[in-house]
């Protein structure tokens with residue numbers, strides 16, 4: 757009888773250990789998932805600047821940096837309406853698609869309507885005029901050929 761009691765107690769304690777470890781594995785799993793989804797919720801250093809926070813602010817400063825008249829992040833020219841174009845025209849595709857396409861104002865309006873009808877482009881409101889002005893001013897139709905003729909070339913002779 758005593759031995760059976762002992763055995764029961766042992767089984768019970770093993771069972772308890774198992775349940776506790778299962779709960780722990782479960783909790784660690786949940787913490788792991790939370791960490792994967794947002795690692796920042798595990799940093800408790802928000803009250804003092806650490807290196808991570810400094811790099812984030814630097815990135816934010818660089819985010820809309822303009823150098824030599826070019827918006828670095830997108831390659832668009834700096835001019836009136838730049839940010840309207842950056843904010844409305846670089847979300848779905850690269851700004852290169854905008855830069856490469858030189859169109860008249862009418863073609864730009866058509867392109868915007870086409871994107872609005874088929875690609876979920878939102879209503880641009882007052883920004884539409886600003887964007888159109890920016891595009892036709894800074895990326896006008898090229899009347900010349902693909903490129904201007906080369907000048908100032910230093911020709912060299914091929915030696916056999």
Ligand code: HEC
Pocket residue numbers: 841844845846847848849853854857867868871875876877878880887
């Ligand atoms: C909601 C998403 C979205 C936004 C915002 C957007 N476009 Fe587009 N646009 C597209 C899609 C999708 C295509 C087709 C891309 C492709 O063919 O690879 C496209 C294509 C283009 C093209 C190429 C058209 C052609 O004939 O090949 C140009 C130029 C263009 N967009 C300019 C703009 C301009 C300017 C803006 C800002 C007013 C803008 N896009 C904003 C989705 C968008």
